Amino acid sequence: MATINDVAKRANVGRGTVSRVINNEPFVSEETRKKVLKAIEELNYHPSSFARGLASQNSYTIGVIMDNTMDKVYANPFIYEVFRGVEKSVYEGGYNLLLLGKNTYQNGKLAVERVLQGKMVDGLILQEQIIDSEYFKNIEQYNIPIVSIGKLENRDDISWIDIDNHMAGYMAAEYLYSRGYKKIAFEGVELEKIFARERYEGYKEFIGSKGLSVMEANELLQNIEGVICLDNIYAYKILQRCKKINKKVPEEIGIITFDNYPLAEYLQPSVTNIEIDLFQLGLCAGSEMLNKLRNRNCEVNRIRIPVSVNIRETTR
Amino acid sequence: MATINDVAKRANVGRGTVSRVINNEPFVSEETRKKVLKAIEELNYHPSSFARGLASQNSYTIGVIMDNTMDKVYANPFIYEVFRGVEKSVYEGGYNLLLLGKNTYQNGKLAVERVLQGKMVDGLILQEQIIDSEYFKNIEQYNIPIVSIGKLENRDDISWIDIDNHMAGYMAAEYLYSRGYKKIAFEGVELEKIFARERYEGYKEFIGSKGLSVMEANELLQNIEGVICLDNIYAYKILQRCKKINKKVPEEIGIITFDNYPLAEYLQPSVTNIEIDLFQLGLCAGSEMLNKLRNRNCEVNRIRIPVSVNIRETTR
DNA sequence: TAGATGATTGGGAGCGGTTCCAACTCTAAC
DNA sequence: GTTAGAGTTGGAACCGCTCCCAATCATCTA
Numbered sequence: 001m002a003t004i005n006d007v008a009k010r011a012n013v014g015r016g017t018v019s020r021v022i023n024n025e026p027f028v029s030e031e032t033r034k035k036v037l038k039a040i041e042e043l044n045y046h047p048s049s050f051a052r053g054l055a056s057q058n059s060y061t062i063g064v065i066m067d068n069t070m071d072k073v074y075a076n077p078f079i080y081e082v083f084r085g086v087e088k089s090v091y092e093g094g095y096n097l098l099l100l101g102k103n104t105y106q107n108g109k110l111a112v113e114r115v116l117q118g119k120m121v122d123g124l125i126l127q128e129q130i131i132d133s134e135y136f137k138n139i140e141q142y143n144i145p146i147v148s149i150g151k152l153e154n155r156d157d158i159s160w161i162d163i164d165n166h167m168a169g170y171m172a173a174e175y176l177y178s179r180g181y182k183k184i185a186f187e188g189v190e191l192e193k194i195f196a197r198e199r200y201e202g203y204k205e206f207i208g209s210k211g212l213s214v215m216e217a218n219e220l221l222q223n224i225e226g227v228i229c230l231d232n233i234y235a236y237k238i239l240q241r242c243k244k245i246n247k248k249v250p251e252e253i254g255i256i257t258f259d260n261y262p263l264a265e266y267l268q269p270s271v272t273n274i275e276i277d278l279f280q281l282g283l284c285a286g287s288e289m290l291n292k293l294r295n296r297n298c299e300v301n302r303i304r305i306p307v308s309v310n311i312r313e314t315t316r
Numbered sequence: 317m318a319t320i321n322d323v324a325k326r327a328n329v330g331r332g333t334v335s336r337v338i339n340n341e342p343f344v345s346e347e348t349r350k351k352v353l354k355a356i357e358e359l360n361y362h363p364s365s366f367a368r369g370l371a372s373q374n375s376y377t378i379g380v381i382m383d384n385t386m387d388k389v390y391a392n393p394f395i396y397e398v399f400r401g402v403e404k405s406v407y408e409g410g411y412n413l414l415l416l417g418k419n420t421y422q423n424g425k426l427a428v429e430r431v432l433q434g435k436m437v438d439g440l441i442l443q444e445q446i447i448d449s450e451y452f453k454n455i456e457q458y459n460i461p462i463v464s465i466g467k468l469e470n471r472d473d474i475s476w477i478d479i480d481n482h483m484a485g486y487m488a489a490e491y492l493y494s495r496g497y498k499k500i501a502f503e504g505v506e507l508e509k510i511f512a513r514e515r516y517e518g519y520k521e522f523i524g525s526k527g528l529s530v531m532e533a534n535e536l537l538q539n540i541e542g543v544i545c546l547d548n549i550y551a552y553k554i555l556q557r558c559k560k561i562n563k564k565v566p567e568e569i570g571i572i573t574f575d576n577y578p579l580a581e582y583l584q585p586s587v588t589n590i591e592i593d594l595f596q597l598g599l600c601a602g603s604e605m606l607n608k609l610r611n612r613n614c615e616v617n618r619i620r621i622p623v624s625v626n627i628r629e630t631t632r
Numbered sequence: 633t634a635g636a637t638g639a640t641t642g643g644g645a646g647c648g649g650t651t652c653c654a655a656c657t658c659t660a661a662c
Numbered sequence: 663g664t665t666a667g668a669g670t671t672g673g674a675a676c677c678g679c680t681c682c683c684a685a686t687c688a689t690c691t692a
Contacts, residue, residue, distance in 0.1 A: 003678055014642035019680060027640060046433040050375070051678030053366035054647045064415070068400050077578040080396035084384050084417070091420045091427040096436065099380070099415040101400070104407045111407040117362035119317075120412065233582045240584060261579040262393040266549045268556060319648055330672035335650060343670060367648030370677045634692090641686075647679085656671075662664085 002043035011039035022047055049096075053119075061096040062289055063121035065112065067129055068101040077262060078278050079127075082149060085282020086125060093290040095122075102130060110135075116142040123289045128152055128160065128194070145292035149285050151194050157300060159292065161284045164304040165195045168274045169202025172228045172256045175272075175309050177210065179316055181226030181254040185215040187238060188230025196230055199258060203228055220245055226254040226315075232261045235271045235314075255314035269313035281305050318359035327355035338363055365412075369435075377412040378605055379437035381428065383445060384417040393578060394594050395443075398465060401598020402441060409606040411438070418446060426451075432458040439605045444468055444476065444510070461608035465601050467510055473616060475608065477601045480620040481511045484590045485518025488544045488572045491588075491625050493526065495632055497542030497570040501531040503554060504546025512546055515574060519544055536561055537569060542631075545573040548580055551587045551630075571630035585629035597621050 004022075008015045013032060020028045021036040028036075039045070053059050064086055066079065083099075090097045098121055104111040115121055116139065128150030130136055140146070148160040169186075176184050186203050190196040207214055217227050221241060229235040235257040242249050249255060249269060257273045264270060284303050291298055320338075324331045329348060336344050337352040344352075355361070369375050380402055382395065399415075406413045414437055420427040431437055432455065444466030446452055456462070464476035485502075492500050502519050506512040523530055533543050537557060545551040551573040555565065563569050565585060573589045580586060600619050607614055 004680095005678080008642095015678095016643065016680085016682090017641060020641090023680085029640065032640080046430065048370065048678055049434040049436050050366045050369035051647090052680075054364065054370050054649080055678075055680040057647075057680095059366070061414075066400070066403070068403070077393045077396070080393070080399075083396075083415070084382070087382070087384070087415055087417045088420055091417065091422045094422060096427075096431065097415045098377075099399070099403055099413045101403045101407065104404055106407045106410060111412075114362070115412065118365040120365050232579055236579075236582055236584075261577070263548055263552075263577040263579050266552055267583070268552075320650095321648080324672095331649085332651080332672060333670085336671090339650085345670065348670080364648055367677090368650075370679085371648080371650040373650095373677080636691080637689085639686105639688080642684090644681105644683090646681085649677090651674105651676085653674095654672090656669105658669080659667090661666080 002045040004045075004047065006043055007036065007039045007045050010043060011035045057119065059120050059122050060094065061098050061121050062090050062286075062293075063098045063100050063112075063115060063124045065100050065102050065124065065126040065130060067127055068103055078259065081278040082282040082285070085279040085284075086286045087282070089283045089286030089290070093286065095290065095293075102135070110138075112139060116144070123147070123293055125149065125285050125289055128162075131155065131158070145289060145296075147285050147289045147292065149281065151198075151302070153194065159288050159301040159303075161281055161288060161303040161305065163195070163276050163281065164306055165198035166202040166205070167304070168258055168276070168307045169199035169204075169228070170206045171202075171307065171309060172199070172258070172274050173203045173206035176226035176228065176254050176256055176315065177206070179250075179254055181315075182212065183215065183224050184212065184226040184228065185217040185224050186228045186230075187217045188234045189216065190230065199228075199230065221247055221253060224253065226256070229255065229257040229271075231259045232257055232264055232271065232273075239269070239271075239314075249314050250316040254316065256309075260310065265312070272312045272315040273310050275308045275310040277305055277307070318361040320361075320363065322359055323352065323355045323361050326359060327351045373435065375436050375438050376410065377414050377437050378406050378602075378609075379414045379416050379428075379431060379440045381416045381418050381440065381442040381446060383443055384419055394575065397594040398598040398601070401595040401600075402602045403598070405599045405602030405606070409602065411606065411609075418451070426454075428455060432460070439463070439609055441465065441601050441605055444478075447471065447474070461605060461612075463601055463605045463608065465597065467514075467618070469510065475604050475617045475619075477597055477604060477619045477621065479511070479592050479597065480622055481514035482518040482521070483620070484574055484592070484623045485515035485520075485544070486522045487518075487623060487625060488515070488574070488590050489519045489522035492542035492544065492570050492572055492631065493522070495570060497631075498528065499531065499540050500528065500542040500544065501533040501540050502544045502546075503533045504550045505532065506546065515544075515546065537563055540569065542570040542572070545571065545587075547575045548573050548577045548587060548589075555585070555587075555630075565630050566632040570632065572625075576626065581628070588628045588631040589626050591624045591626040593621055593623070 004018050008018045021033050087097050106114045123145040125147050128148050146158050151162040152160045189200055227238050247253050257271050260273050320334050324334045337349050403413050422430045439461040441463050444464050462474050467478040468476045505516050543554050558565050573587050576589050
């Protein structure tokens with residue numbers, strides 16, 4: 001396996017020059033650069049990440065933390081899609097991705113701490129649930145860039161990426177309205193969850209703008225023409241109720257939800273939903289991290305991923 | 317941040333001795349070991365993974381490849397659960413986990429190759445779909461241990477871990493039979509898929525052992541008392557048919573499936589299934605890799621993860 | 633033509649570990 | 663008392679890169 005010295009010798013230049021070429025630094029003449037590139041090609045040379053890491057104190061690796069506190073992923077079947085996006089942007093930016101569990105231990109210590117202490121990652125991507133905990137304070141000390149997947153409320157020093165939940169709530173209401181459903185309720189007002197609150201706010205905004213009134217879905221769905229459900233589970237419960245009281249979907253009542261469970265499109269009726277681009281979310285989280293890494297004092301960003309309506313069978 | 321020299325100085329020993337203690341090597345007196353451990357503790361010392369990697373040519377990192385050829389994870393919502401298992405066992409074994417996409421590029425080359433060439437991983441865990449392809453031949457050259465998640469048919473030199481699909485098929489039939497369903501069909505005989513074939517074989521074995529005959533689910537489900545479905549989607553289609561022809565589930569017909577989609581338990585009726593422990597699968601894949609890493613010429617293993625019946629509403 | 637300036641270039645000195653060999657200590661045997 | 667051998671120990675050499683300084687070269691100015 002060729003080293004930087006082999007390349008230097010073959011190209012008839014110094015080690016420093018090769019290093020400059022590899023790292024795309026200025027102050028190398030075009031002629032020299034070509035010679036070096038040629039030698040690299042011929043020797044099929046690839047820099048050792050360890051030597052590089054050791055010398056530069058950079059790992060060129062980003063850590064992503066998965067929340068493994070829950071028993072089953074089934075509680076959050078969506079996160080993998082986000083990771084796919086993170087993976088893609090991180091690698092394409094020339095970095096690598098270390099996957100870490102929140103609660104994983106290594107030699108009796110939290111694995112994250114080991115990784116941080118061993119300087120194995122230059123930055124950390126984590127989910128908003130993790131921040132603000134005791135756990136997070138630990139991490140923060142290491143003073144590396146952090147990006148959160150999910151909005152942060154009490155920290156204006158950390159960049160985050162999230163779905164545009166407000167818009168999602170607004171659009172859900174707007175879509176139902178545009179299909180002729182006027183009396184629209186929101187099901188699943190779990191105000192302790194940020195995303196739920198935001199979606200609810202978006203819904204309220206639209207409702208207000210039309211002079212309608214905010215509603216929750218009552219037991220018999222009396223006087224309700226449309227329901228916005230926080231997730232598929234709520235949607236299916238509403239569907240059950242409709243069946244029980246013999247209310248026709250989508251003729252008499254329209255239903256829309258936000259998430260899109262793996263099985264959802266095969267079910268009957270399939271539920272119209274606000275489509276959330278989780279892959280895009282991951283992609284952005286990755287680029288934002290690269291951003292921070294390349295420019296340490298870039299500003300804190302809050303990024304919102306737009307959403308769209310995915311029309312299925314529960315709306316006319 | 318303390319280095320090995322600081323520790324050596326503080327403990328009043330040589331660098332080599334500290335190294336021996338860190339790596340748990342023999343030939344260190346108990347007394348010295350204690351001194352060193354104390355110094356390590358006091359200085360909060362953690363070896364640099366780069367220095368270590370550079371000197372020892374070991375990365376203490378395992379790569380896991382995710383299949384990102386499909387557009388959406390929705391096609392395989394289960395793999396994240398497997399990764400959770402891999403992650404856990406790998407870290408607890410003192411290794412780290414690098415997450416890699418199959419088709420991700422880095423500087424115009426496949427990321428996997430870059431990682432392999434940069435010697436960033438000591439071993440690779442991948443899914444069976446990846447093996448046997450042109451792609452895989454590339455990987456194989458690097459001559460590091462490989463473990464496959466999913467049975468391998470044409471390679472007896474690579475260890476793999478899989479669900480006990482044969483047993484799953486057998487148990488599905490057995491369970492239906494035990495609940496009084498005798499005429500049992502198998503829906504979703506996708507013989508090109510290994511796992512489908514194996515489940516089908518298991519089903520046939522049980523059916524044969526009772527002197528019953530193998531069936532497929534006909535359009536009107538005539539003469540059928542139980543259906544084993546390859547996955548939830550098949551199950552829901554069968555359920556639709558039952559509704560159409562007014563056949564009562566679970567009274568007149570029993571339905572069982574193999575997978576367990578995130579939403580499945582909330583649906584009505586929820587489908588009885590053979591429960592597959594994907595986390596365990598990942599756990600085993602990780603340990604098997606550690607095995608190989610610690611003992612290079614250990615034998616090739618084929619490991620089967622047992623399954624169980626998860627009773628829900630489509631069987632009486 | 634000398635001197636100044638800026639663009640290139642070479643290579644020594646680390647980075648923080650592991651490996652290995654020589655040296656030292658301590659018994660046990662002769 | 664000497665010697666052999668096993669158990670310990672220290673530290674030089676090295677892993678393959680980056681960083682930085684000094685040296686060289688080309689160009690421009692007075």
